[in-house]
Amino acid sequence: MTLTKKAPTLADLLDWLERQRSRGQVVYDEKQRCWHVLGHSEAAAVLSDPGAFSSDLQELMPQQEDFALFQRGNFVRMDPPRHRKLRGLVSQAFTPRVVAGLEPRIAQVTNELLDGAAGQTRVELIDKLAYPLPVIVIAELLGIPASDRPVFHRWAETFFNRQNIDPDQSLLAAGKEAMENAAPTVREMNAYLLEHIRNRRGNLADDLTSKLILAEVDGERLADEEIIGFLGLLLLAGHITTTATLGNSVLCFEENPGAAAEVRKDPGLLPDAIEEVLRFRTPFPRLARVATRDTRIGEVDLPAGAVVMPWIAAANRDERVFTEPNRFDIHRPRNPQLAFGHGIHFCIGAPLARLEARIALGIMFQRYADISVALDEPVEEANPWLMVNVNRLPLDLRPSR
Ligand code: HEM
Structure with a gap:
């Protein structure tokens, strides 16, 4: 008889995080050889001090040419001043005001996708709506063919859906090994994006790729190879994170029918409900930094070189900040959830993700009088140590009359 290990669930991750927290808000993990930062103020302190906590994790990444190429424009892994310069090239495209202009297109795509499932009372949410909607929107912004989304899906699966990662093994070693295995995917992605950039160069359009081709940093144009990481x-x-948020929202509403009924009655509650979904089922549970010097966080001294993991899934359940943190409550008077990070790397796409979630969920509530998770088919969750996300979510739907 072969014993297969049960797939880890969000509950397992939260139990593990609370066990870590019972030792303190900032704790060293001998096995992982890293520091877990679990408290809200402590995680925010790490994320708001890029001088002491670097996002450049070169040391932890495979020393391999495909990764090195991708890293040249991947500004989430950069520190100031380079980070500020590169982020500045695209930040204007994602302000709440600019993003608000996308509302009609997001509604149109949502309706077209749901029209594609018209007449069906059993619909798999991720395949029909939660995956295609955000990928179509971002591909159109970048000027990349949205019809290639099966390819992007495969890339995202490789990076965010690895099953072989759990706290019984070294998260760092497992992460590095998995990334090494992902090298062919990185190579394929680099080649795809490079070809796209080269084509665009001869055929500029009103999209972000063209803006990056024309942009200057310190008086110099970006090389095609730098634009690769940007686009990737x-x-x-x-x-992928917005896909997660849509699936996570439906799960939270399924588990909290009272909240769903309130939002259905008053769609003005949706933005607060989405913030609570992001707190309760935080898509990226953990971020990573490396200490550049000896530093103190809370009561704890961290040495230079320490690998530090701010667990935003744990910070979002810190009872010093959130009353009854394990209760899903769309009426929290304050919800300083950290799902989009904090500080200089705060998610550039937060306004877009919030808008997509609000429009898509609003349209679903309008079009369907009843939305429930199908009981006779499995819901497939991703590995929560990597991403809190559902890969498959079959729903039973009753259309509104
Ligand atoms: C950064 C989460 C949607 C683009 C981040 C970070 C988090 C995050 C936690 C910080 C990473 C760090 O500090 O190391 C999320 C979640 C989303 C979401 C939960 C959906 C609910 C989006 C969207 C875009 C986007 C729609 C598309 C434009 C980025 C970029 C960064 C980033 C470019 C890097 C920012 C920087 O380094 O300055 N995101 N994200 N994200 N996100 Fe998002």
Whole structure:
């Protein structure tokens, strides 16, 4: 008889995080050889001090040419001043005001996708709506063909859906090994994006790729190779997390029918409900930094070189900040959830993700009088140590009359 290990669930991750927290808000993990930062103020302190906590994790990444190429424009892994310069090239495209202009297109895509499932009372949410919607929106912004989304899906699966990672093994070693295995995917992604950039160069359009081709940093144009990481970061970060948020919202509403009924009655509650979903089922549970010097966080001294993991899933359940943190409550008077990070790397796409979630969920509530998770088919959760996300979410739907 072969014993297969049960797939880890969000509850397992939260139990593990609370066990870590019972030792303190900032604790050293001998096995992982890293520091877990669990408290809200402590995680925010790490994320708001890029001088002491670097995002450049070169040391932890495979020393391999495909990764090195991708890293040249991947500004989430950069520190100031380079980070500020590169982020500045695209930040104007994602302000709440600019993003608000996308509302009609997001509604149109949502309706078209749901029209594609018209007449069906059993619909798999991720395949029909939660995956295609954000990927179509971000691909159109970048000027990349949205019809290639099966390819982007495969890339995202490789990076964010690895099953072989759990706290019984070294998260760092497992992460590095998995990344090494992902090298062919990185190579494929680099080649795809490079070809796209080269084509665009001869055919500029009103999209972000063209803006990056024309942009200057310190008086110099970006090399095609630098634009690769830029586009890859925006393309991947720009869809998979929003897919997660849509699936996570439906799960939270299924578990809290009272909240769903309130939002259905008053769609003005949706933005607060989405913030609570992000707190309760935080898509990226953990971030990573490296200490550049000896530093103190709270009561704890961290040595230079320490690998530090701010667990935003734990910070979002810190009872010093959130009353009854394990209760889903769309009426929290304050909800300083950290799902989008904090400080200089605060998610550039937060306004877009919030808008997509609000529009898509609003339209679903309008079109369907009843939305419930199908009981006779499995819901597939991703590995929560990597991403809190559902890969498959079959729903039973009753259309509104
Ligand atoms: C950064 C989460 C949607 C693009 C981040 C970070 C988090 C995050 C936690 C900080 C990483 C760090 O500090 O190391 C999320 C969540 C989303 C979402 C939960 C959806 C609910 C998006 C979208 C885009 C996007 C739609 C597309 C534009 C980025 C970029 C960065 C980033 C480019 C890097 C920012 C920087 O380093 O300055 N995101 N994200 N994200 N996100 Fe998002």
